[in-house]
Amino acid sequence: MTQDRILLAHGSGGQLSHELVERLFLKYFDNPILARLDDAAVVGVSGFWFQVPGSSSLKPETSNPKLAFTTDSYVVNPIFFPGGDIGKLAICGTVNDLAMSGARPLYLSAAFIIEEGLSLDDLERIVVSMRQAADEAGVEIITGDTKVVSKGSADGLFINTTGVGIVPERIEISGSNARPGDKVIVSGTIGDHGVAIMGQREGLEFSAPLRSDCAPLNRLVAAMLEASKQIHCLRDPTRGGLATTLSELAAQSGVGILIYEDRIPIHDAVRGACEMLGLDPLHVANEGKLVAVVDEADAEKVLACMRGHLYGTEAAIIGEVRVEHPGRVVMRTPLGTSRLVDMLVGDLLPRIC
Amino acid sequence: MKHLDEYRDSGLAKGLVGSIHRYRGRPLRFMEFCGGHTVAILKYGIRQLISPTVEMLSGPGCPVCVTANADLDKAIALAHLPNVILTTFGDMMKVPGSRSSLQQARAEGADVRIMYSTLDALQVARNNPERPVIFLGVGFETTAPTIAASILQAEAQGIDNYFVFVLHKLTPPVMVALLALGEVKFDGIVGPGHVSTIIGSRAWESLPRDHHMPCVISGFEPLDILQCIAMLVAQVERREARVEIAYRRSVRPEGNRTALALMERVFESCDANWRGMGVVPNSGLKLRPAYGRFDAERVFAVEPGPTEEPKGCACGEILRGIEIPPECPLFGKACTPAHPVGPCMVSAEGACAAHYRYGKL
Amino acid sequence: MCLAIPALIKSIEGATARAEIGGVERTVSLMLTPEARVGDYVLIHTGFAINVIDEEEALETLDLFEEIEAAYQKELAEAEGGLDEAP
Numbered sequence: 001m002t003q004d005r006i007l008l009a010h011g012s013g014g015q016l017s018h019e020l021v022e023r024l025f026l027k028y029f030d031n032p033i034l035a036r037l038d039d040a041a042v043v044g045v046s047g048f049w050f051q052v053p054g055s056s057s058l059k060p061e062t063s064n065p066k067l068a069f070t071t072d073s074y075v076v077n078p079i080f081f082p083g084g085d086i087g088k089l090a091i092c093g094t095v096n097d098l099a100m101s102g103a104r105p106l107y108l109s110a111a112f113i114i115e116e117g118l119s120l121d122d123l124e125r126i127v128v129s130m131r132q133a134a135d136e137a138g139v140e141i142i143t144g145d146t147k148v149v150s151k152g153s154a155d156g157l158f159i160n161t162t163g164v165g166i167v168p169e170r171i172e173i174s175g176s177n178a179r180p181g182d183k184v185i186v187s188g189t190i191g192d193h194g195v196a197i198m199g200q201r202e203g204l205e206f207s208a209p210l211r212s213d214c215a216p217l218n219r220l221v222a223a224m225l226e227a228s229k230q231i232h233c234l235r236d237p238t239r240g241g242l243a244t245t246l247s248e249l250a251a252q253s254g255v256g257i258l259i260y261e262d263r264i265p266i267h268d269a270v271r272g273a274c275e276m277l278g279l280d281p282l283h284v285a286n287e288g289k290l291v292a293v294v295d296e297a298d299a300e301k302v303l304a305c306m307r308g309h310l311y312g313t314e315a316a317i318i319g320e321v322r323v324e325h326p327g328r329v330v331m332r333t334p335l336g337t338s339r340l341v342d343m344l345v346g347d348l349l350p351r352i353c
Numbered sequence: 354m355k356h357l358d359e360y361r362d363s364g365l366a367k368g369l370v371g372s373i374h375r376y377r378g379r380p381l382r383f384m385e386f387c388g389g390h391t392v393a394i395l396k397y398g399i400r401q402l403i404s405p406t407v408e409m410l411s412g413p414g415c416p417v418c419v420t421a422n423a424d425l426d427k428a429i430a431l432a433h434l435p436n437v438i439l440t441t442f443g444d445m446m447k448v449p450g451s452r453s454s455l456q457q458a459r460a461e462g463a464d465v466r467i468m469y470s471t472l473d474a475l476q477v478a479r480n481n482p483e484r485p486v487i488f489l490g491v492g493f494e495t496t497a498p499t500i501a502a503s504i505l506q507a508e509a510q511g512i513d514n515y516f517v518f519v520l521h522k523l524t525p526p527v528m529v530a531l532l533a534l535g536e537v538k539f540d541g542i543v544g545p546g547h548v549s550t551i552i553g554s555r556a557w558e559s560l561p562r563d564h565h566m567p568c569v570i571s572g573f574e575p576l577d578i579l580q581c582i583a584m585l586v587a588q589v590e591r592r593e594a595r596v597e598i599a600y601r602r603s604v605r606p607e608g609n610r611t612a613l614a615l616m617e618r619v620f621e622s623c624d625a626n627w628r629g630m631g632v633v634p635n636s637g638l639k640l641r642p643a644y645g646r647f648d649a650e651r652v653f654a655v656e657p658g659p660t661e662e663p664k665g666c667a668c669g670e671i672l673r674g675i676e677i678p679p680e681c682p683l684f685g686k687a688c689t690p691a692h693p694v695g696p697c698m699v700s701a702e703g704a705c706a707a708h709y710r711y712g713k714l
Numbered sequence: 715m716c717l718a719i720p721a722l723i724k725s726i727e728g729a730t731a732r733a734e735i736g737g738v739e740r741t742v743s744l745m746l747t748p749e750a751r752v753g754d755y756v757l758i759h760t761g762f763a764i765n766v767i768d769e770e771e772a773l774e775t776l777d778l779f780e781e782i783e784a785a786y787q788k789e790l791a792e793a794e795g796g797l798d799e800a801p
Binding site: 354356362365367389442469470472473493495496499502505545548550551576601602603609611615 | 716717718719720722735736743745746747748749755757759760761762764765767768769771772774775776778779780782783784785786787789
């Protein structure tokens, strides 16, 4: 059966999404920067002076920095959820994509596609939320666009954000830099965001309210980069979850990754919700977490640095990079046996079997 | 999480594994009937623990995998009927029929909605009184009572736009049919724990009685499965064949009488078409005449077109235990979870999907 | 098959109950288990409780696992002890 239409699964961040990018977009937009498929595009520029958000004077960037540039669209439904809203998600998501390439995020654009009938109060709540997130991250929204589409065409609101940042010359972070011996660190509990959203849709209630972990991670990353020059990869496990992100890193770097099931931090409520809905927490989206692949010698130092930061208090070393099974991720179960970890294939669906 | 974590305690696994490996005879083969067991066994690496003393074989216990193409084509055709809302469990969305799938149908404009529970489908019917809401009733005896309950609720609340396309199947008849085929030899059966919670362990008596086949009913956590396998090994060692319950906290000899009564009230048995096995007598359920007005097949006429079976797909042989997934020529090449040819690769608990995802180490 | 997970009944209203696992609550139907009471653990499948879990049997099963494990560890220790004593 050939697929001649776009399916929801093509947007879920898993294998079908990857195939669409490779077989269609890369085919026609083909260029070496895009082909790296990192979270942000990093291009060389010769030394320049730039204006820092909130100031009107110019600051020189030493030697030859690189420009980081990224874009993302946000279509989450519902637009308000425990722990955030589509606006906060939009700012944090783009700030984080820049941070994952080692960039200091500077400026964002925000384009709104608004469904006819959206309440002005709701829109204002979202815009205020975006301002708060931008302030926390230290970025400014300096250009934007607004369109309105007829009822039924936009699920309330869609937002596209584009962001630019500066990567200092000495920083070289990419999904293809993982090396055997490196340690894999996760910044905190996984599955919070996806479960907060799906839980709302499926009528689950949490006795201790489960909130999305949506947060800007650029200051955490800056602290980590100060602490160590041996951070090889950074990525935020958004749609597709931790399993998909680790699979991508393993494939991009041509290495194997081994993780230990009992070292992965997960809230009890996320475990319970995943059991109830038949979901694998490794495939559930996160919006305020990052994965770092760090040289073995610096791993403990980076971990300590993360644990001292607001968004890294539950950080943990969950595994290591190895030569065996290149391109694949393996998980050691508490029983001491091993199994493969696969990237999410289609949609994350609740199941009965 | 109580009644879950305790049965995943690795500290208690060694003893159970040790008792399995005390067996000194030839390597044993057990069939895990149920797809949920296939997944649990692979997810926890149980094969590694019990090998080489015991080898596991997957059976036809995946209700998604055994849904015939003709039936799925009909479901897709129902989804395309104007004004219909087709509600289904998530498991069925990606299964390929002869030419399409429910996921594809939704992309083409059909109103297909995923439900966690039949009661959610009833709510959709209440919210959309002008539109027929059809529920795709797939599943074995664990799920059939919940569909029966939804029909009785619809009746009690006067909901007249709720219908069910009944495709429920019964498990003991297909197990008996499989043994009667005699195509594959094995030494014991890991019995389905949640099906048996409903139908009771007595429902499996004919396996030891007529086929000298040991059957131990198992839960789904790693310690449960190891205990079940240890009990099967013990039966083989004593040359016994009995039905035993390893999952004692959930399974009783008589099952769940309330659930069985609800099923009896709403359904009667009929012949059913199983992918890979063909028609198995008295292995399916259909609505009794008194509930005919809820029967989607009776109420809606559809022309699903000719049935086509995917070429080269070995789902049938895999469901009967004759082949293991890596032996199918399409496995991992033309047939992967992203681009499945047959349902065994699509279903979350299909043998092929489980092998592809967890097994290739 | 059939995903069914154990949850605690927190409250009952008619034929529906609030069931909780790991701090997550959902409304479930008791149409298949009218005998369920607050404080019982039930197996939940697609929004229905399909069985009340027998706590006594559960404890017996866990006790059995512990016995088997203890016996196995003893055997191992004896085997090793035997090796130590070999001339």
